Amino acid sequence: MSQKNERILSYLLKSIKYPGKQQITSCLSRRDTSVKKYASFKHEEKDLTAFLIFSTLAILGALLTVTARNPIYSVLFLAMTFLQISGLYALLQAEFIAIVQIAVYAGAIMVLFLFVVMFLDVKEIATEKNFHPIAPVCLILALVLLGEFLVFIFYKPSREGGLSETVTAVGQIYGTAENIGRTLFSQYLLPFEVASILLLMAIVGAVVLAKR
Amino acid sequence: MPYILCFTVNRFMSPIPLSYYLVVSTLIFFIGMLGVLTRRNVLIILMSIELMLNAANINFIVFSYYLNSLRGQIFVFFVMTVAAAEAAVGLAVIVYLFRNKNTVNDDEFSLMRW
Numbered sequence: 001m002s003q004k005n006e007r008i009l010s011y012l013l014k015s016i017k018y019p020g021k022q023q024i025t026s027c028l029s030r031r032d033t034s035v036k037k038y039a040s041f042k043h044e045e046k047d048l049t050a051f052l053i054f055s056t057l058a059i060l061g062a063l064l065t066v067t068a069r070n071p072i073y074s075v076l077f078l079a080m081t082f083l084q085i086s087g088l089y090a091l092l093q094a095e096f097i098a099i100v101q102i103a104v105y106a107g108a109i110m111v112l113f114l115f116v117v118m119f120l121d122v123k124e125i126a127t128e129k130n131f132h133p134i135a136p137v138c139l140i141l142a143l144v145l146l147g148e149f150l151v152f153i154f155y156k157p158s159r160e161g162g163l164s165e166t167v168t169a170v171g172q173i174y175g176t177a178e179n180i181g182r183t184l185f186s187q188y189l190l191p192f193e194v195a196s197i198l199l200l201m202a203i204v205g206a207v208v209l210a211k212r
Numbered sequence: 213m214p215y216i217l218c219f220t221v222n223r224f225m226s227p228i229p230l231s232y233y234l235v236v237s238t239l240i241f242f243i244g245m246l247g248v249l250t251r252r253n254v255l256i257i258l259m260s261i262e263l264m265l266n267a268a269n270i271n272f273i274v275f276s277y278y279l280n281s282l283r284g285q286i287f288v289f290f291v292m293t294v295a296a297a298e299a300a301v302g303l304a305v306i307v308y309l310f311r312n313k314n315t316v317n318d319d320e321f322s323l324m325r326w
Contacts, residue, residue, distance in 0.1 A: 051228050055236040062240050062263055066247035071255050078259050081240075085266055088233070092277040094285050104292050109262065109299045116303045117255060120310050131250050138249035146242040153234045175276070175285045183282050184289070195293045202297030209304035 051091055058084035069130055071117045075110060082106040094175035233274040241267035254309070254316045258302050265295050 061081035068074040082105040089098035132138070173179070184192055240263055247260030269288045276284025306316060313320050 048228055051232065055232075059236065059239050059243070062243040065259060065263065066243055066251065066256070068256075071253060074256055074259060078262065081263065082266065085240075085270060088236070088270060089273050091228075092233075092273050094273050094276070094288075097273060097285050097288050100289065100292060104296055105262070105266070109296060112299055112303055113255070113259065116307060119307065120255075120316060130252060132252055135250040139246065142242055142246045142249060145245065146238065149238045149242070150235070153231050153238065173276075173280050173282055175282065179282060180285060180289070183286055188286050191290060195290055198297055199293060202300050206300045206304040209301070209308050212308060 047091060050087065054084045054087040054091070057081075058088070072114070075113045075117055078113070079106050079110045082110070093173070096175050096177045096180045230274060230278050233270060237267040237270035237274070240264075240270070252317050252319060254306050254318050254321075257318065258299065258306070261302075262295060262299065265291060 058081050061077045061084060064077040065074050065081060068077060082101060086098045086101035086106070089095075089101055244260040244263030244267060247263065248257050251257055251260065269291055272284040272288045272291070274284075276282060309321060310316055
């Protein structure tokens with residue numbers, strides 16, 4: 001049975017190109033083909049499930065962030081959204097960025113927000129009217145922009161061109177700390193140093209503003 | 213027969229399409245923009261800006277994955293730096309405004325309006 005499967009698969013690989021090619025060939029070259037093949041199938045399904053969970057929770061968290069009455073809930077939902085987005089990064093093989101997302105966004109920035117929300121008087125904020133009176137107009141304008149974005153994503157100028165649903169790829173580059181570090185300290189050294197100046201200016205600005 | 217088999221294998225084996233991620237990031241950007249436009253609380257406006265930055269970051273990472281290039285991830289690194297600086301300064305400004313006006317409602321901050 002497994003030999004037959006192998007033959008069919010190798011025939012397919014010869015005849016038609018498709019994105020998962022490398023994975024299957026690597027599986028075929030190993031000894032226990034059937035198990036490996038099955039594992040790789042399961043892996044892709046798991047990927048899709050994880051993507052659906054992460055993206056749904058991220059969008060839900062974003063919606064709750066914007067609509068929550070109490071800013072503290074808003075901050076917590078925003079932290080949840082950032083964690084889900086970090087999961088999406090991990091799915092896309094950007095490990096370093098995923099960890100930095102958790103450390104910087106869900107850690108540092110969210111703590112800063114939470115600190116300021118608690119520092120200010122929350123009760124007074126929560127009882128006020130939350131939305132602008134012109135909110136429906138803004139909603140319509142934002143919906144128009146959303147429609148434009150979706151048209152850009154799904155519009156196909158020709159039969160081959162455009163970002164259709166069929167554009168897929170197997171990522172071969174892993175965003176590990178080593179790879180990112182090598183690129184950052186060789187090719188992007190000047191922007192890195194400029195970023196440090198930017199952070200210094202932000203520190204000075206924050207201290208000056210807070211001390212007034 | 214081989215074609216059908218290939219099609220099914222293709223559907224199962226192919227990774228998540230690019231457009232799925234783009235739709236997710238578009239929706240998050242849309243929600244963030246809605247927050248900036250409609251909310252009155254300055255803190256929540258700042259959080260919505262962070263949401264929009266994150267949506268842009270998702271796009272960078274997705275294209276870096278699909279183009280097999282590390283540049284998108286480097287750019288996300290810098291965007292995170294800028295976002296951290298922006299959050300720190302923005303929150304300092306909000307604290308300063310709250311001390312002067314005793315509110316975080318953005319209708320009250322009309323000092324520079326013509």
